[in-house]
Amino acid sequence: MYRQGRYIIADKKAAARGIFDIIVNCPDIAELAKPGQFAQVAADGFFLRRPISICDIDKENGTIRLVFEVRGKGTEKISELNKGDLIDIIAPLGNGFTVLEGKKAVCVGGGIGTPPMLGIAKQYGSSAQVISGFRTAGIAILQEDFAKAGCDTVLCTDDGTAGVHGFVTAPLEQRLKEDKPDIIYACGPSMMLKNIVGLAKQYDVKCEVSLEQRMACGVGACLVCVCKTVKDGEQFLSHVCKDGPVFDGEEVDFT
Amino acid sequence: MSERLKVNVCGVEFKNPVIPASGTYGYGREYESLYPLSRLGGISVKGTTLHPRQGNDGPRVAETPAGMLNSVGLQNGGAKKFLEYELPNLLTKDTRIIANIAGSTVEECAELAAMIDESAVDMVELNISCPNVNHGGAAFGTDCAVAGQVTRAVKDALKHKPLMVKLSPNVTSITDIAKSVEASGADAVSLINTLLGMRIDIKTRRPILKKNVGGLSGPAVFPVAVRMVWQTANAVKIPVVGMGGIATWEDAVEMMMAGASAIQIGAAIFADPYAPVKIVDGLEKYCEENGIANISEIVGSVQPW
Numbered sequence: 001m002y003r004q005g006r007y008i009i010a011d012k013k014a015a016a017r018g019i020f021d022i023i024v025n026c027p028d029i030a031e032l033a034k035p036g037q038f039a040q041v042a043a044d045g046f047f048l049r050r051p052i053s054i055c056d057i058d059k060e061n062g063t064i065r066l067v068f069e070v071r072g073k074g075t076e077k078i079s080e081l082n083k084g085d086l087i088d089i090i091a092p093l094g095n096g097f098t099v100l101e102g103k104k105a106v107c108v109g110g111g112i113g114t115p116p117m118l119g120i121a122k123q124y125g126s127s128a129q130v131i132s133g134f135r136t137a138g139i140a141i142l143q144e145d146f147a148k149a150g151c152d153t154v155l156c157t158d159d160g161t162a163g164v165h166g167f168v169t170a171p172l173e174q175r176l177k178e179d180k181p182d183i184i185y186a187c188g189p190s191m192m193l194k195n196i197v198g199l200a201k202q203y204d205v206k207c208e209v210s211l212e213q214r215m216a217c218g219v220g221a222c223l224v225c226v227c228k229t230v231k232d233g234e235q236f237l238s239h240v241c242k243d244g245p246v247f248d249g250e251e252v253d254f255t
Numbered sequence: 256m257s258e259r260l261k262v263n264v265c266g267v268e269f270k271n272p273v274i275p276a277s278g279t280y281g282y283g284r285e286y287e288s289l290y291p292l293s294r295l296g297g298i299s300v301k302g303t304t305l306h307p308r309q310g311n312d313g314p315r316v317a318e319t320p321a322g323m324l325n326s327v328g329l330q331n332g333g334a335k336k337f338l339e340y341e342l343p344n345l346l347t348k349d350t351r352i353i354a355n356i357a358g359s360t361v362e363e364c365a366e367l368a369a370m371i372d373e374s375a376v377d378m379v380e381l382n383i384s385c386p387n388v389n390h391g392g393a394a395f396g397t398d399c400a401v402a403g404q405v406t407r408a409v410k411d412a413l414k415h416k417p418l419m420v421k422l423s424p425n426v427t428s429i430t431d432i433a434k435s436v437e438a439s440g441a442d443a444v445s446l447i448n449t450l451l452g453m454r455i456d457i458k459t460r461r462p463i464l465k466k467n468v469g470g471l472s473g474p475a476v477f478p479v480a481v482r483m484v485w486q487t488a489n490a491v492k493i494p495v496v497g498m499g500g501i502a503t504w505e506d507a508v509e510m511m512m513a514g515a516s517a518i519q520i521g522a523a524i525f526a527d528p529y530a531p532v533k534i535v536d537g538l539e540k541y542c543e544e545n546g547i548a549n550i551s552e553i554v555g556s557v558q559p560w
Contacts (some may be wrong), residue, residue: 001288004528047473047526048318074318090528214314214463216323216525221281223301223327224316237309237330242285 002093002219003028006086010063016139018070019112020079021055022087027062029091035099035119036185036210036246039066039091040218043074050074051215053187053245054092055115056122056145064091067115067141093218094245097208099123103182106131106175107151108168108196110188111139116210118145120185126150129181131171133188137162169195176203183208190254197249207249213240228253259542260535260550262296264494264516265417265442267377269296269351272511272550273535276498276519277302277355277380277421278327282341283348286528294532297351299445299519300341302382304357305367307333311387317454317463322473322500323522324452326466328387329357334370346375353419357382359390361408368412379416381409383436384423384448386470396423396448402432403439410440419443419496422487424476425451429483430490437491445496445519446487447480472522476500481513488514488555502530504537514555 003026011023029039033054040049056065070076081087097120105124107117109132121128130146133156140162146153154171155163164171169192175181176199186196187210200207213225220242229238229251238244260271275283277299283292292298310330317324331337337354345352354376358364364381371379383396383405395405402420410418420436422429424447433444449470454463462468480499488495497515501507502523510518523530542550 004289042526046318047320047322047522048316049526214316216316216325216522217279217285217528218525219285219528221285222279222316222325222525223281223310223330224313224325226310226313226315226330228312237312 001032002090003032004090006088009081009083009085009087012081012083015067015141019067019139019141020070021065021067022081023063023065024087024089025063026089026091029089030057030059030062030064033057033064033092034096035123036096036116037092037094038245039064039089040093040215041066041078042088043077045077046074048216049090049218050078051212051218051241053116053210054119056118069112090218094241095243097185097246100182103127106172106181106184108132108172108184108186108188110168110192111135113188113210114142116187117185118142118149121146121151122149124151128152129154129175131156131168133157133168133192135159168192169199172196173199176205180205182206186210186249193249193252194254197252197254200249208246209249209252210245211240211247211252212245215241217241228255257539259548260538262517262551264496265419267351267417269517271296271535271538272517273507273531273538274299274353274496274517274519275524275531276521277382279521279524282345284344289528290532293349294535295350296517297353297377298345299353299355299380300337300345301331302329302355302357302385303331303334303337303367304329305334305363307331307336312465314463314465315469317469319452319454319471319473319475322471322475324454324464324469324471325449326387326464326469328466329385334367338370338374342374342376351377353378353380355380355382355421357385357391359388361405364405365408365412368409372413372415376416378419379409379413380419380421380445381406382421382448384421386423386425386449386451387466393423393425396432397426399431399435403435406436406439406441417442419445421448422446423448424479424483424499430486433487433491437493441493443494443496444487444491445498447476447483447499450476450479472500474500474502477506481510484510484515485513485557501534502526504534504541507534507538508541508553511550511553512555512557516551516554
C-alpha cells in the first residue's frame with residue numbers, strides 16, 4: 001500500500017555540505033510507513049524519480065523525514081526545493097526492516113546509508129547501538145538524533161577527523177565479541193555490507209541490509225532494479241524496490 | 256463512463272482506448288491500490304515466454320533527456336505461472352486482457368500461442384521487437400520474411416484469439432514489416448517498441464547499462480512514434496494500436512489522429528502512476544467539449560499538407 005501525491009515541505013535544512021534534510025507533511029504516507037522503506041521523489045525536469053530512503057517517521061505529526069545527498073543533477077534539483085514548496089512523492093515503498101520486539105540491535109550506516117538507520121534505531125531506543133562511518137567529520141550526520149533516541153553511538157571516520165579512525169567493521173566486530181546483539185541492520189557501500197554480512201555470519205547473528213539500485217517505477221512493475229540474491233542454493237535476479245530494499249544479508253550475492 | 260470512449264480493435268471492444276503497455280505495468284497488481292483497474296480500456300501484460308526467464312544483469316535502466324533506456328530482457332515467470340497465477344486474478348478486474356508473448360524460435364512462439372489460445376485472454380500481442388534479448392525478439396521483427404513467418408506460425412496456432420503483432424522501430428521501413436505481418440494473418444499491429452540507444456558514464460568510460468545498449472522510451476520517442484503510426488496506418492488495412500512516449504491526453508489524441516485505433520501508455524506510468532486514468536479522463540472531456548460522439552471519429556483524421 002502506497003500513495004502518490006504532491007505534499008508540502010514542512011521544514012528543510014542542510015545537514016552537511018551537499019546533504020539535505022527535509023520534513024514532508026504527508027499524514028497518509030506517514031500512517032503507512034515503516035522504517036527501512038523508501039520514497040520515489042520527482043525531480044522537476046527529469047523523467048525518472050529518485051529513490052530516497054525514509055530516515056524517520058512521525059506518525060503523530062503526520063510527517064516523514066528524508067535525508068539525501070546531492071549525487072547528480074536530479075538530486076540537485078530536489079535539493080533546491082524549500083520549506084513550503086510541494087514535493088511529488090510516491091511512498092512508502094519496499095518492505096522495510098524486521099523489528100524484533102524487546103531485543104538488542106546494532107545499526108550500521110555508511111555515509112549516506114546512515115539516514116535509514118534512524119527510524120529503525122528509534123524502535124530500539126537504548127537497546128540499539130548505532131555505528132556510523134563517514135569519510136570525514138564534516139559530513140558526519142545524524143549523531144545527535146541517534147543520541148536523542150537513547151541509542152549508544154559510535155562514530156567512525158575514514159580520515160580520523162572524528163571518532164574512531166577507520167571503518168565501521170572494527171567496532172562492530174568488537175561489539176559482536178563482547179555483547180552479541182540479536183540483529184544487525186546495515187546500509188551503505190556494497191563492500192561495507194559484504195563485510196558486515198560476513199561478520200554476522202561468523203558470529204551467527206541475524207543481519208538485514210538495505211540495498212540501492214537505479215530504479216524506474218519503484219513499485220515492482222518495470223523490473224529494472226535488479227540485484228543478485230541466493231535462496232536455497234538457487235540464484236535469482238530480485239528487485240530492490242519490491243523484494244527489498246531490505247534483504248536478509250545471507251541472501252544477497254555481493255559478487 | 257460513457258459510450259464516447261468505446262473503441263473496437265479487430266473485433267475486441269474496449270471501454271476506452273487506453274491500455275498500459277507490456278512491461279510497464281506488470282500484471283496490474285502494483286497499481287490497483289491506487290485506482291480500480293476497471294478504469295482502463297485494457298492491460299497488455301508483462302511479456303510472457305514459454306519458460307521462466309531471469310532477464311539481464313543490472314543496471315538495466317539509464318535516464319535520458321525526456322526518457323529512459325531499459326534492458327530488462329523479458330524477465331518473467333513463464334507461461335504456466337501467467338496462466339495459473341496472474342490471469343485468474345486479472346480476469347476479475349473488468350478490463351480487457353492482452354497477453355503479450357515472445358519466443359526465441361518460431362516453434363516456441365507457436366507453442367506458446369497455442370497454450371494462451373485456450374485461456375480467457377481477449378487478445379494476443381506477439382512481441383517481435385524486444386531489443387534486449389539475444390534470440391528472437393527484434394531479430395524476428397527487423398526482417399520482412401522472418402516477421403511474416405513467425406506471424407503465420409502464431410496465427411495458425413491461434414484458433415480463438417485475434418493476433419496483434421508488436422513492431423520494432425529499429426528498421427529501415429516499418430511499413431514493409433507491417434505489410435508483411437498483415438499478409439501473414441495479423442489482425443492488428445501495435446507500435447512502436449523501444450528505439451535502440453546507449454548511454455556512457457564518462458567517469459568510468461563504461462556504458463550505464465550492463466548490456467551496453469537498451470531500448471529508449473518516454474516522451475523523447477513520441478514524434479518518432481507518431482510518424483511511424485501515421486505511415487503504418489496509411490500502409491495497412493488492419494487496425495494500428497499506437498504507443499511510444501504518450502504521457503498526456505493531448506498526446507493520445509495526437510496519436511489517434513495519426514491513425515491509432517487505441518493507444519498504449521508505457522514509461523509515463525513510471526513518472527506518474529495515475530497517467531493512464533488521467534488520459535482516460537482527459538479524452539472523455541475532450542470528446543464532450545468538441546461534440547465528438549465517439550473517439551473513433553478522430554482515428555486517422557490528420558489532414559496532411
